[in-house]
Amino acid sequence: MASVIVDKKDEKIIHLIRPDVQKAQAYHEPPARGLIKLDAMESPYTWPAYLRGEWLEELQGVTLNRYPDPQSTELKARLRQVFDIPAGLEMMVANGSDELIQIINLAMNGSGNKIMAAEPTFSMFQMIATYVGMEFVGVPLREKDFSLNMPLMLKAIAEHKPAVIYLAYPNNPSGNLFTEEEIVQLLEATNSLIVIDESYHAYSGVSMMGLMERYDNLLIMRSLSKIGLAGLRLGYLVGHAKWMAQIDKLRLPFNVNVLTQFTVEFALNYYDVILEQVDQIRRDRTWVAENIRRLKGIEVFPSEANFILFRVGEGRGDRVDSRLRNKGILLKNLNYNSPQLHDCLRVTIGKPSENVAFLSALTSSL
Numbered sequence: 194m195a196s197v198i199v200d201k202k203d204e205k206i207i208h209l210i211r212p213d214v215q216k217a218q219a220y221h222e223p224p225a226r227g228l229i230k231l232d233a234m235e236s237p238y239t240w241p242a243y244l245r246g247e248w249l250e251e252l253q254g255v256t257l258n259r260y261p262d263p264q265s266t267e268l269k270a271r272l273r274q275v276f277d278i279p280a281g282l283e284m285m286v287a288n289g290s291d292e293l294i295q296i297i298n299l300a301m302n303g304s305g306n307k308i309m310a311a312e313p314t315f316s317m318f319q320m321i322a323t324y325v326g327m328e329f330v331g332v333p334l335r336e337k338d339f340s341l342n343m344p345l346m347l348k349a350i351a352e353h354k355p356a357v358i359y360l361a362y363p364n365n366p367s368g369n370l371f372t373e374e375e376i377v378q379l380l381e382a383t384n385s386l387i388v389i390d391e392s393y394h395a396y397s398g399v400s401m402m403g404l405m406e407r408y409d410n411l412l413i414m415r416s417l418s419k420i421g422l423a424g425l426r427l428g429y430l431v432g433h434a435k436w437m438a439q440i441d442k443l444r445l446p447f448n449v450n451v452l453t454q455f456t457v458e459f460a461l462n463y464y465d466v467i468l469e470q471v472d473q474i475r476r477d478r479t480w481v482a483e484n485i486r487r488l489k490g491i492e493v494f495p496s497e498a499n500f501i502l503f504r505v506g507e508g509r510g511d512r513v514d515s516r517l518r519n520k521g522i523l524l525k526n527l528n529y530n531s532p533q534l535h536d537c538l539r540v541t542i543g544k545p546s547e548n549v550a551f552l553s554a555l556t557s558s559l
């Protein structure tokens with residue numbers, strides 16, 4: 194990733210842009226043109242033709258000259274129904290979980306407040322902490338299976354007193370779930386806000402929503418990005434009213450546009466179609482994992498999400514990744530992300546034909 198060097202003579206940039214921003218690297222998406230794209234946990238499936246037709250038909254009634262409903266009232270009601278959100282809890286919607294993380298951090302920013310997460314994890318936790326000028330504390334997960342290192346977590350909580358702790362459940366890029374007992378132990382150990390990121394909820398089939406009854410310093414965050422709607426950008430946050438009322442003040446009033454509000458509501462009317470696609474992907478995940486595991490010298494990590502993390506032979510990660518790319522397959526190479534991920538690649542489950550192409554390319558790339 195090439196970082197842009199600030200021209201030393203450009204005084205305005207040097208004086209006006211925050212120093213940490215000048216040093217930061219821009220988010221980078223690799224070019225995917227012509228490749229089988231298995232790098233970003235997108236669903237490979239679109240809607241069947243009859244649904245697309247109906248959607249286009251109904252789209253004609255959407256008014257573009259008016260601002261969207263600032264509260265996304267109908268959309269939230271629909272989300273509440275489809276995802277069984279308990280009536281006593283508040284909801285907030287935003288442009289993906291990314292925007293939710295940004296809003297939460299903005300609300301907690303100041304007086305030296307820090308953000309904590311267990312690493313390796315979703316890179317936006319650290320990036321958005323940095324964007325809003327907060328210190329980020331990463332606590333390593335256990336090397337063997339990416340489970341929480343509880344003694345380290347508790348020690349870091351006591352030492353740093355983070356304002357927010359983000360935990361992805363299941364975690365990205367490892368794909369595993371933490372245990373409920375561990376999460377309860379963390380909730381008991383701190384007054385910090387703990388945000389459980391359940392972006393892969395549809396694939397894991399489990400949730401920490403039930404803990405809301407007993408703990409008020411808990412927020413559940415979910416996204417529709419991984420179940421076929423990445424292009425719409427929609428995430429939702431669930432929590433107790435007293436937290437949500439504060440955090441919601443930082444959300445820009447018309448953040449979710451009319452096309453997204455309308456289209457997500459439409460899609461949720463056909464959630465059974467989405468669930469069929471999810472089931473297919475879950476079955477294919479098992480099949481792909483079994484087939485990678487058959488190959489010599491590869492370690493496959495169990496996944497509850499729509500991707501699989503695997504490790505190839507020592508020192509061979511980059512080579513395998515570039516060979517795969519030459520064969521037309523785009524994966525996420527995590528070799529550089531952290532020492533815990535040496536020689537690790539992450540593959541998103543695609544359509545059956547894409548999975549076959551990936552496995553055959555992998556077999557000949559080792």
Ligand SMILES: *Cc1c(COP(=O)(O)O)cnc(C)c1O
Binds near residue numbers: 288315392415
């Ligand atoms: C993909 C992913 C997200 C999704 O972010 P959106 O902004 O909703 O697309 C959030 N958290 C984790 C852990 C992810 O892997």
